[in-house]
Amino acid sequence: MRRTFTLIAAAACACQSSDRPLELASTDGVTFDIRAARPPANYDPIALAASSVGRIRNVDANIPALCYTRSDGISNPCWTCHTHSEYPNLADDWELQQNYSFPPSARRNHWRNLFRDRRRLVDGFDDDAIARYVRTDNYAPLRQALERTRDFAGWRPDLDLAQGFDEHGFARDGSGWRTLRYKPFLGTFWATNGSADDVFIRLPPEFRTDAAGHDVYAANLAILEAAIASDPRRSDAELGLPAHYLGLASHVPVTRLLYPAGVEFLHSVRYLDPDAPAFAARRMKELRYARKLAVLDKRQLVAAYKALEAPDAAPGYDGDPLVGLRNPFGWQLQGWIEDARGWLRLQTHEEQTYCMGCHTGLGVTVDQTFAFARKVPGNDGWRLQDPSGIPDVPQIGHTEPEYALYLQRVRGGDELRANGELLARYFMNGAPDPARLASTRDDIGKLVLPSKERALALDRAYLANVIEQSFVWGRDAVVEPVRHVEQQIEERSTGIGEAGLTVRDGRLHLDWSRR
Secondary structure (H helix, E strand, O other): OOOEEEHHHHHHHHOOOOOOOHHHHOOOOOEEEOOOOOOOOOOOOOHHHHHOOOOOOOOOOOOOHHHHEOOOOOOOOHHHOOOOOOOOOOOOOHHHHOEOOOOHHHOEOOOHHHOOOOHHHHOOOOHHHHHHHHOOOOHHHHHHHHHOOOOOOOOOOOOOHHHOEOOOOEEOOOOOOEEEOEOOOOHHHOHHHOOEEEEEEEOOHHHOEOOOOOEOHHHHHHHHHHHHHOOOOOOHHHHOOOOEOOHHHOOOEOOOOOOOOOOEEEEEEEEEOOOOHHHEEEEEEEEEEEEEOOOOOHHHHHHHHHHHHOOOOOOOOEEEOOOEEEOOOOEEEEEEEEOOOOOEEEOOHHHHHHHHHHHOOOOOOEOOEOOHHHEOOHHHHOOOOOOOOOOOOOEOOOOOOHHHHHHHHHOOOOOOOOOHHHHHHHEEOOEEOHHHHHHHOOOOHHHHOOOHHHHHHHHHHHHHHHHHOOHHHOOOOOOOOOOOEOOEOOOOEOOOOOOOOOOOOOOOOEOOOOO
């Protein structure tokens, strides 16, 4: 039987106010059909974002939901992002582990979807229906719709996924994109906590050839990998880094821990398909794009970080959803997300602001990014993302396997301590069991990939966000309301300092020599 929802009633239940967020209002009169194989004739992936320019109800949308997590005197999930850092990352924000340093407007947790039980909205979809839904392509229809859109000035997805990639990870469509395989960052980035993903990188054309037309692209990407992903404690001379990139990019200096202008990243966030490699479903939840527009010198970097430290400072993001938002560090970001029928649309102004928080001034990031610094070394890191077979190597400066240490410090399998499957598999008496974790030391896939049952439950939970279009209230896949998150911040202290749980050693870089 074909299952459909008319969303007027669902949206009205979600928000009784007549002044509903425009995202929720976009469901009015829309019918959701989980078996639809193609978008309707009036599919417009730009219209909602265009109507949202300058309209932001939640001015604190850049503060992630995870920052409201409660420590309960036993858990420190904050160390993964907030840590001691050194130039060129001048955030050095480890003290944020100890305090909810929020402006007054953010003391109430706006991410209400964490606390709402919406299982009745999606329980009617059986596993077969969910599986069919996540195996339906919504990326190619987006590209086709944008071909008919002439007045869109933003980034247009130009990677033809259907053509695939060669044995070196380069896109066969000639676009210049290259696949990137990396060790997923902690907690939220694990498939067992919501989504699969893949990441692609591209350098500008001048990095791809020399004056004689010889191909130097792979060599320049190798130089970039050494500059970004190598142990920061090693000198340029030890790494054999040249002063400049090769070929037509020979005028571009190689700078440790900073990307050159023009580098691009493409990141797809996907549903979970238990029968697909790495559980990466064909259907995308989101498509994220980032491009570095400018390289800041030391003086400019100092000024940018200083501005973020100002009392009650709100980060300023230039741009709008139609061209993307720009952070103070020279990066421009743009994102797509599912509409009320499940087809990708440009994110609204507020939805794109949500994405900026993790890419603007965190102490752990390398030039505001996560994935490339964690690339699997060598050729094995130039293929489609798959955590299976990646060892649980420690972070730089550590001896204990990274994921095992994370579970110990967080006392859970995610920042919310809501992943019951991981708790049942790898914990005993409230703490990680070393014997159970031993099997994951050589293969993190055993830890981060969920069971088939959990994968489909997470897909079903996330689908509630799509049906309601309530991403402005949170986009996590919440199977049931969470228990370890504050709804209202009453005390400035997180309790982490008083419990003696503060650490300053969180790192993005990995020690691959300790396999």
